[in-house]
Amino acid sequence: MDAAISIDQVTKRFGAVQAVSDVSLTVRSGEIMGFLGTNGAGKTTTIKMLLGFFAPDAGRVRIFGADPVNAAARSRIGFMPETAYYYRYLNLRELLRFYGGLCGLSAASIRARTEQLIPQVGLADAGDRLLAHYSKGMLQRAGIAQALLHDPDLLILDEPLTGLDPLARIQFRDLILALRDQGKTIFFSSHELSEAELICDRVAILKQGRLVWLGSCGDIAGDGGQNLERIFLNLLAPGTPEAPP
Numbered sequence: 001m002d003a004a005i006s007i008d009q010v011t012k013r014f015g016a017v018q019a020v021s022d023v024s025l026t027v028r029s030g031e032i033m034g035f036l037g038t039n040g041a042g043k044t045t046t047i048k049m050l051l052g053f054f055a056p057d058a059g060r061v062r063i064f065g066a067d068p069v070n071a072a073a074r075s076r077i078g079f080m081p082e083t084a085y086y087y088r089y090l091n092l093r094e095l096l097r098f099y100g101g102l103c104g105l106s107a108a109s110i111r112a113r114t115e116q117l118i119p120q121v122g123l124a125d126a127g128d129r130l131l132a133h134y135s136k137g138m139l140q141r142a143g144i145a146q147a148l149l150h151d152p153d154l155l156i157l158d159e160p161l162t163g164l165d166p167l168a169r170i171q172f173r174d175l176i177l178a179l180r181d182q183g184k185t186i187f188f189s190s191h192e193l194s195e196a197e198l199i200c201d202r203v204a205i206l207k208q209g210r211l212v213w214l215g216s217c218g219d220i221a222g223d224g225g226q227n228l229e230r231i232f233l234n235l236l237a238p239g240t241p242e243a244p245p
């Protein structure tokens with residue numbers, strides 16, 4: 001079976017800024033991978049290449065074996081951007097109807113998916129409430145519902161934990177684990193290490209555009225001295241030689 005995501009020696013530069021340098025990474029179908037790094041590490045740039053927004057300068061990316069400029073490959077991705085600006089004066093049902101129309105779904109399948117997704121993301125009581133009155137955590141859930149509308153196999157979430165309170169984090173975690181149990185592959189970026197450690201099967205750590213660590217969370221768990229935060233701290237400390245991935 002093709003990997004959900006394959007990133008092969010990818011490099012991307014913006015003028016003088018080397019945003020992504022020779023990154024190679026495979027995300028297996030059905031796993032949750034956390035894509036970690038501090039601000040400016042190159043996470044969003046990598047995600048934009050996975051979505052086919054722009055091409056790498058060198059190397060290549062594949063989504064289930066296909067080029068992401070290919071519409072069939074893209075249609076297997078559900079994406080939640082780092083900052084989603086939704087129309088505040090729509091309610092969630094209207095928002096999903098709008099996005100479903102953009103995806104080319106029929107009115108009947110939009111209705112069916114909407115009624116399935118709203119409770120699935122924990123917004124059963126809020127489907128008719130204006131997004132203007134949603135909390136940050138509720139907007140994240142609305143964003144996940146939007147990303148899931150066309151029933152994609154792969155979810156790519158850019159910083160889904162940012163701004164969530166502790167309860168919303170727990171709910172987000174449960175939702176992501178439930179989606180994995182349904183067979184979805186989840187790739188999400190974060191700088192929230194302890195959260196990532198709790199839900200990810202594996203994490204990849206990016207530092208200044210380079211992949212500096214890739215490992216399974218099972219390897220880390222139970223080792224009090226070597227939790228993810230400790231690994232991260234060591235990797236990011238100034239002057240620390242970069243460990244090979």
Ligand SMILES: Nc1ncnc2c1ncn2[C@@H]1O[C@H](COP(=O)(O)OP(=O)(O)O)[C@@H](O)[C@H]1O
Pocket residue numbers: 014017018019037038039040041042043044045046
């Ligand atoms: N469109 C762009 N033009 C110029 N520089 C960019 C652009 N997008 C990102 N960068 C730069 O690339 C680096 C990586 O950014 P980004 O991928 O957004 O990091 P992250 O998502 O990990 O915070 C940063 O130095 C950023 O300023």
Ligand SMILES: [Mg+2]
Pocket residue numbers: 043044045082158
């Ligand atoms: Mg980013």
